Amino acid sequence: MSELPEMSTSIGVEVTRIEDRVEEAKVTPRRQVDATRILYGKAASDTPSLIGSVFTLCAASPRIASEAAIAAAQSRPTPDALRWRWRRMLYAERVAEHLRANLLDWPGEKSDPRRLAHLPALRKALGAVRAAGEGNDNSLHAALKEAACEIGAPLEAGQNPTAWFAELWRDALQYAQIAPWLSGVDFLAIDDVESVHRALCGRNADFLARPHLPGRVVETGPFARQFPYLRRNVGLLAARLQARFQDIAQALDALASRELLAGEGDLVVAGSRRLGEGFAMVDSPRGFLFHRVEIDASGAVTTYEILAPTEWNFHPAGPFAQALAAAKLDVADPRRFLATLAALFDPCASCDIRLREAQHA
Template sequence: MNLTARNKIDVRVLLAADVVASVEILPRVRPPLARVFAGKPATSLLNVLPRLFALCAAAQQTALLSAIETARDEVITRATKQHRIALIVTERITDLARGLFVGHLTQDVASAAAIRSLRSELSALGSAAHPVWGSAQREATAGIAAALAALGMPHDGDALKSGSPLALHIAALNEVDLKAVPTEHSFLSVADDRNIAKRLLVDETFCYCPDLDGHVPETGPWARQMARERLSPRPFGAVERLRARIVEILRLCAWLEAGAQIEAAEDGIIEIYKLGPGRAAAAVECSRGRLYHAVELDAQGRISRFEFLAPTEWNFHRRGPVVRNLEGAVLTARRSRDAVHAVIASLDPCVGFTLNFREVRDA
């Protein structure tokens, strides 16, 4: 059985003159894990999961393990939860920072040395993972902060250094940005968890095409910033999402450097929900947004139901943030097709994507 069939997203943009008339999204084909895992011992999933999810592996494992433990009525100790939160934060920093140099600074020769240093420190942070947060982790986190500062991200604030690689890149993005149509925004949050968790185990189609009372909220760094700081979501686009990514990296690094104390962690990084006998779900805030796993165990502790819902299913929904961000937008600059690509990339799907344009004219 091929578990990664058509593991990409196709985005088709229909242009009428200089206006985005419509956006069609052909979603990825998700691996049929519910059928594959049915009847298997719950613990057997944990060994398989890293091979199925190359991205956000720690978040995927934490979500599944937390759901299984809760379904079994096992108590998760404070120390275990603190360790898992630190692992999730470490993975988020790594993924968010890697996205900066892969998606934005790949061709920037001037920043090559700083990028090499950042990659080295990210690797050191990953290898320093340990249940007790100590000097090795703090040293690696401080190294990441120093490497980010060399790219223009000061450790003591969110204003980029003028003339730095990241500041110049954001200026270039601004030059090709779209003139988007004002629209309503909604953001996925902890308050939505229980509703989502219940629907995962009763509605077989929900994980493929989710919605909340007809709305399809955005999830990810920008959504977290909007919800946390209660900011007005205008303007919005690739630049705002990139800035939110930068702010989040700095904030998470500061939390790790301060000792990774659970009391100071952001709300909702890991949440668990008991849904009935042998039934439970967990939500984890990973780099791309909010991730859900839900399980139902039989009397022998085997999987009878398993569902997962990744951030990509919200952000690349046929009525989701990508479509809202692009439909009706005016292509105002010579390189505005690059801006369309930048908007899609700013939502950072967990699989690859293709982008195609088609021009239409009135008869």
């Protein structure tokens, strides 16, 4: 197993600029904290609930990934009713998590009355998600749609954001000229899932910290899901915000439907290479989340690995680093711009952003 450099639990973001040009952009992955060690020796049947208690952010996604990976390891089929329940929980979580990230994680004063005014709506959405596994489909959809409308999400084609989301839209639009669209974007796809499974079987710590595919450093998440439908004339930051809006609207449409939507992709993919080994991918709010488990003959967990979307998106040569390198810093508050760009990649860890001026030769 390869040695890794010392890393913080925060993502390091160091930008060096000369005048308004980015001279160097360095992204340091967060240190991998092996929270899964508590699972070793525990009964596999207890693992999903333990996972849910450890990972409280987007709690449904890791729990479902754990359930699917363990079922694959034990060669248990997944009933259609359970798959439909997973679908309901994942779409509900997608709506609520986008509302939470946009309200709580957007740069700016946390005590801003405009932000605080929408906290009751967010609490309503989060409460609905906690009950999503057992609740009524109609009441779940109604609660989430009401919360999304109160915060200002545009849910119909051609509709403009209102309320808090209108503030964010204006914020993102001001950066249209300094954050260009990048050519040659590359997204993690369902066809890549087996390649990730093989890489995880190699038990390589470097892959968990800096995941990549042969010749590719890829992105996952709402920008990847909604890419074909995004406006190209509003700048990169506003387009990324638009991707979240469309994710919310699409998830609400899915929750309102008792059938799969046209073109609806797989939310959960699971597989196994042998009895006692299982793997699952869940398309979480932030993107593809991977779990891999090994179970011994007694049913106890001997290995458990998690690869989160953040590691793909904040790879040192990944999409966030590329966006940093391509940006211009011709703004009054470049630190605010950097924080906004980072927030739109939605890491599940804090970013330690440092900006320094290069010395002229």
